[in-house]
Amino acid sequence: MSIPSPVSLIGMPQGAEWLVILAIVVLVFGAAKLPDLARGTGQALRIFKAETKGLRDEDDTEQNPDRTAELEGGEEPAEGEIVEPRRDTNAG
Template structure:
């Protein structure tokens, strides 16, 4: 059986809690506090929904066959005779 002293606050208790919060944070800070709490809850809900969606996607991917990689393509050999020598312009800047 639940202890009657432990439970959800009722009408007058909420008013006492509200007065304490106003005294601690000040009336000017309450809108910012509420806004920050709302944004944090929205972000939390979006992230948990994203995690659930990822889990559902993983379940679907496990039932399908993995994609097969295409065979490697051989590139033609390159010749160094046709290429002009590349000058090191950085070394020229450092030497004067």
């Protein structure tokens, strides 16, 4: 006899269950607040995606230094070429 895993005991809601969840959300927040709730959720998701993309790009440049020049839009220096450090023009 095998014990079912917790993941198999909890499944995604199906058709009628989504309707019950939607009805509860409408009762809790009210119909007038739903557009604001959806807008806020969308903004949060966009910010989350942008931040995770930034972290992935940062990890790529740390793991692959050759990719740094590609992401910065510059060209790789030739072999043996002396390169001065890049200065940030926005630094105060």
